[in-house]
Amino acid sequence: MTESFFFHLVLSLDDGWLSSTLLGNHQTCLFSSIMCLLQFEGKTSFGMSVFNLGNAIMGSGILGLAYAMANTGVILFLILLTVVAVLSSYSIHLLLKCSGIVGIRAYEQLGYRAFGTPGKMAAGIAITLQNIGAMSSYLYIVKYEFPLVIQAFLKVDHEWFLNGNYLVIIVSIAVILPLALMKQLGYLGYTSGFSLSCMVFFLAAVIYKKFNIPCPFVDFAFNSTVSAVNVSTMDPGGEVDPACIPKMTAYTIPILAFAFVCHPEVLPIYTELRNPTQKKMQHVANISITVMYVMYFLAALFGYLTFYGEVEAELLHTYSRIDPYDTLILCVRVAVLTAVTLTVPIVLFPVRRAIQQMIFPNKTFNWLRHIAIAFVLLTFINLLVIFAPNILGIFGVIGATSAPCLIFIFPAIFYIRIVPKEEEPLRSAPKIMAACFAGLGFLFMIMSLSFIIIDWTTGTSKAASGH
Numbered sequence: 001m002t003e004s005f006f007f008h009l010v011l012s013l014d015d016g017w018l019s020s021t022l023l024g025n026h027q028t029c030l031f032s033s034i035m036c037l038l039q040f041e042g043k044t045s046f047g048m049s050v051f052n053l054g055n056a057i058m059g060s061g062i063l064g065l066a067y068a069m070a071n072t073g074v075i076l077f078l079i080l081l082t083v084v085a086v087l088s089s090y091s092i093h094l095l096l097k098c099s100g101i102v103g104i105r106a107y108e109q110l111g112y113r114a115f116g117t118p119g120k121m122a123a124g125i126a127i128t129l130q131n132i133g134a135m136s137s138y139l140y141i142v143k144y145e146f147p148l149v150i151q152a153f154l155k156v157d158h159e160w161f162l163n164g165n166y167l168v169i170i171v172s173i174a175v176i177l178p179l180a181l182m183k184q185l186g187y188l189g190y191t192s193g194f195s196l197s198c199m200v201f202f203l204a205a206v207i208y209k210k211f212n213i214p215c216p217f218v219d220f221a222f223n224s225t226v227s228a229v230n231v232s233t234m235d236p237g238g239e240v241d242p243a244c245i246p247k248m249t250a251y252t253i254p255i256l257a258f259a260f261v262c263h264p265e266v267l268p269i270y271t272e273l274r275n276p277t278q279k280k281m282q283h284v285a286n287i288s289i290t291v292m293y294v295m296y297f298l299a300a301l302f303g304y305l306t307f308y309g310e311v312e313a314e315l316l317h318t319y320s321r322i323d324p325y326d327t328l329i330l331c332v333r334v335a336v337l338t339a340v341t342l343t344v345p346i347v348l349f350p351v352r353r354a355i356q357q358m359i360f361p362n363k364t365f366n367w368l369r370h371i372a373i374a375f376v377l378l379t380f381i382n383l384l385v386i387f388a389p390n391i392l393g394i395f396g397v398i399g400a401t402s403a404p405c406l407i408f409i410f411p412a413i414f415y416i417r418i419v420p421k422e423e424e425p426l427r428s429a430p431k432i433m434a435a436c437f438a439g440l441g442f443l444f445m446i447m448s449l450s451f452i453i454i455d456w457t458t459g460t461s462k463a464a465s466g467h
């Protein structure tokens with residue numbers, strides 16, 4: 001094997017640690033490369049990689065989609081979902097092409113290659129924001145769903161352990177922190193398949209419940225007085241209920257963008273793929289995106305058709321209004337809780353790496369730093385979840401800021417800078433397309449942000465109404 005092969009390999013494996021190796025002498029470089037080859041040689045099969053990427057895509061975003069559909073109507077939602085899915089696949093194409101050219105398999109390192117330190121910092125900050133947002137939304141689900149599960153199973157009221165804030169802290173210390181301290185997760189690890197099956201179960205239950213819950217449904221809180229909550233689209237006079245006429249809100253597109261973000265995880269999954277080629281990885285991405293697209297659409301459709309305009313920003317919570325003790329929904333809660341809890345450590349890994357690359361570049365692995373970053377991050381996220389007003393705010397702010405950067409803007413501008421002019425001149429079709437893509441990202445970001453700010457200042461938002 002030639003030295004250039006090793007050079008490429010070194011770059012592509014672990015940039016933080018190995019960049020220091022590159023500065024050392026050739027022997028060290030060669031030795032490290034052989035160690036890396038033994039340690040990190042891509043071993044993950046095609047199918048497993050599809051699972052891993054699917055798991056990276058699938059998260060709390062799925063719980064917000066029915067709400068997004070309630071705001072747009074089925075047809076517009078389907079169009080928007082398709083557009084975001086296709087664009088997400090195109091942006092993975094841009095990332096893969098860049099990484100193929102420079103031989104780097106980390107998002108923030110692509111930023112460094114394209115724009116030096118500012119590029120690395122921008123990508124690092126976007127990844128940190130996005131993944132902290134995703135983790136907060138996962139712990140948010142723990143905060144609100146876990147007490148209901150415990151209450152139903154133990155049949156107790158007013159106990160200290162029914163306080164969601166305590167539960168978030170306990171779950172973080174007992175489950176997430178130990179997993180987050182592992183040196184490697186075998187990237188995205190073995191929990192992916194399990195996590196995904198939990199979400200398939202969730203989807204099946206949502207579909208089943210659509211045919212099982214009468215319409216209009218009876219709110220549990222008013223059960224004794226038997227007052228029906230109007231969720232049918234028609235009022236008795238045959239007029240369409242104004243509450244059920246779809247209208248686009250500031251949150252629709254940010255929720256969709258949030259739901260499709262998986263980009264910080266794409267390159268690491270590529271690194272671990274057996275016999276990796278750009279084409280093969282694109283194929284992995286396209287399959288994962290298509291499967292998630294179908295699951296997202298079904299979850300949104302049936303969730304929406306169960307509750308119409310009454311659906312809340314977090315779908316599971318809406319079911320409690322009918323019967324908080326319904327066994328099937330309790331099992332679904334446990335499944336979703338497990339899925340999102342197991343995803344937190346996985347989502348934490350790219351953030352830790354981004355922080356390491358931003359604050360301690362060129363430092364070798366250090367257990368103390370590894371543990372300290374995980375601890376500080378988890379503490380911060382716990383505080384966020386305890387004090388954050390609601391999940392819609394998280395979807396909205398993150399979906400309107402870091403998500404468009406990671407999906408649209410960065411892949412496009414990195415592509416324009418990294419692909420050499422000799423190969424593709426600035427005026428070539430692929431680069432013009434990438435520039436339009438970045439422009440679309442900017443437009444989307446500015447529009448969504450201004451809508452959300454208007455929404456907040458005028459106080460019309462459902463986001464203001466708590467959970």
Ligand SMILES: NC(=O)C[C@H](N)C(=O)O
Pocket residue numbers: 056057058059060061062130131134258259260261262347
């Ligand atoms: N991985 C992420 O950043 C978010 C993920 N797409 C979700 O829906 O929760």
